Amino acid sequence: xxxxxxxxxGVRWTFLWLxxxxxxxxxxxxxxxxxxxxxxVSIAKPGDNLVLRQGEWPDTHVVLTGNxxxxxxxxxxxxxxxxxxxxxxxxxxxxxxxxxxxxxxFDNPSTxxxxxxxxxxxxxxxAHHCRLTNCAVIGRSSSESSKECRWVGLYGEGHRVDRCxxxxxxxxxxxxxxxxSDESNGKHRIDHNYFGPREKLGKNGGETIRIGDxxxxxxxxxxxxxxxxxxxxxxxxxxxxxxxxxxVYRDNTFLRVSGTLTLRHGNNxxxxxxxxxxxxxxxxxGIRIIGEGHVVRDxxxxxxxxxxxxxxxxxxxxIPNSPLNxxxxxxxxxxxxxxxxxxxxxxxxxLSDDKLASLPPVETTLIGNRIVCTxxxxxxxxxxRDGIRWVxxxxxxxxxxxxxxxxxxxxxxxxxxxxxxxxxxxxxxx
Numbered sequence: 001x002x003x004x005x006x007x008x009x010g011v012r013w014t015f016l017w018l019x020x021x022x023x024x025x026x027x028x029x030x031x032x033x034x035x036x037x038x039x040x041v042s043i044a045k046p047g048d049n050l051v052l053r054q055g056e057w058p059d060t061h062v063v064l065t066g067n068x069x070x071x072x073x074x075x076x077x078x079x080x081x082x083x084x085x086x087x088x089x090x091x092x093x094x095x096x097x098x099x100x101x102x103x104x105x106f107d108n109p110s111t112x113x114x115x116x117x118x119x120x121x122x123x124x125x126x127a128h129h130c131r132l133t134n135c136a137v138i139g140r141s142s143s144e145s146s147k148e149c150r151w152v153g154l155y156g157e158g159h160r161v162d163r164c165x166x167x168x169x170x171x172x173x174x175x176x177x178x179x180x181s182d183e184s185n186g187k188h189r190i191d192h193n194y195f196g197p198r199e200k201l202g203k204n205g206g207e208t209i210r211i212g213d214x215x216x217x218x219x220x221x222x223x224x225x226x227x228x229x230x231x232x233x234x235x236x237x238x239x240x241x242x243x244x245x246x247x248v249y250r251d252n253t254f255l256r257v258s259g260t261l262t263l264r265h266g267n268n269x270x271x272x273x274x275x276x277x278x279x280x281x282x283x284x285x286g287i288r289i290i291g292e293g294h295v296v297r298d299x300x301x302x303x304x305x306x307x308x309x310x311x312x313x314x315x316x317x318x319i320p321n322s323p324l325n326x327x328x329x330x331x332x333x334x335x336x337x338x339x340x341x342x343x344x345x346x347x348x349x350x351l352s353d354d355k356l357a358s359l360p361p362v363e364t365t366l367i368g369n370r371i372v373c374t375x376x377x378x379x380x381x382x383x384x385r386d387g388i389r390w391v392x393x394x395x396x397x398x399x400x401x402x403x404x405x406x407x408x409x410x411x412x413x414x415x416x417x418x419x420x421x422x423x424x425x426x427x428x429x430x
Contacts, residue, residue, distance in 0.1 A: 068098035078103035095121025139168030167196025186221030194427030206235025212244030217265030258283035285310030350383030362387030370413035
């Protein structure tokens with residue numbers, strides 16, 4: 001009997017332990033105003049959904065904090081995607097881990113808000129492994145404001161921004177920025193988004209995406225930017241401004257963009273399988289290369305009308321002992337298997353806009369590229385070409401532009417069909 005009593009006690013304690021340790025059932029918490037949202041955030045548990053009512057939310061400052069898990073994130077979502085609309089000076093802060101924001105619309109945000117969506121609660125509380133998905137920011141009018149305004153700022157590590165739409169940005173300030181520091185290590189994924197028209201700014205600060213800045217440019221960010229559509233993002237010459245190391249840009253489409261994907265600072269980036277379709281639009285450009293160890297391969301560039309910094313592919317001159325904010329020499333670049341069709345300036349070697357830039361590209365290989373430009377010169381070199389190695393390139397052009405060289409075949413190249421251009425399911429689904 002004594003053993004039986006002990007056994008029953010063991011069973012009873014086992015049952016109580018299972019009850020206590022069982023995970024709480026995830027629930028939907030419906031929210032109608034900011035006060036209710038603040039209370040819901042304070043009690044949210046992993047797996048919970050904070051569901052925002054339909055309608056307009058004017059001048060509303062949302063702060064989503066908490067700690068979900070990878071399997072059970074805490075989600076802030078619209079009751080009906082696209083029908084929860086933030087206007088005026090509204091903003092969003094995300095601070096915590098494994099948090100998701102889904103289905104929100106920011107309609108014509110005020111330029112008085114310097115940072116619309118930030119992946120941090122404040123400078124001491126950054127977000128990690130969070131997600132912004134199926135959301136949109138739509139600017140609807142030109143702004144006369146000179147205040148710098150950014151729409152998305154990624155801090156911390158391991159975020160994903162996907163299936164969102166960003167269009168109509170005006171005024172100074174990059175649309176989308178990845179910030180790097182000792183606490184912000186990058187490793188973000190930016191995919192399947194639509195980056196829509198942005199008007200010309202007329203000065204620096206009109207980038208659509210910037211990853212890093214000059215002071216953090218030697219840090220490894222390891223971000224992936226893939227399967228996005230950029231359409232008429234004309235803010236400035238750098239549609240994408242790479243300012244860090246180890247990033248990947250692949251399977252994106254640039255449609256009538258008066259600008260380029262610019263490897264401005266940093267090293268060892270990959271630009272692969274992107275399509276640059278200029279449509280003959282003034283200033284439409286391709287890829288600009290600065291720094292070391294970059295690989296540019298399998299890209300398709302067609303009817304780009306830009307020249308100089310907006311050439312289809314351009315390699316910059318470097319500055320001796322360059323400071324972080326100037327121009328590092330192109331070194332050990334590999335430009336491989338790209339197809340360039342009917343572009344005004346197909347390849348430009350030795351581009352310079354700085355009188356101190358005297359270092360031509362070195363240890364650089366162009367291999368297996370195909371150029372067709374029967375109305376234009378194929379290659380322009382403004383510097384010494386001894387540091388360039390040519391292997392199995394094909395050119396059909398009005399003129400080659402440089403003396404004949406081993407590694408460039410003047411016979412008609414085999415051109416890939418338009419079917420090879422990436423097609424994307426991008427932007428919001430509502």
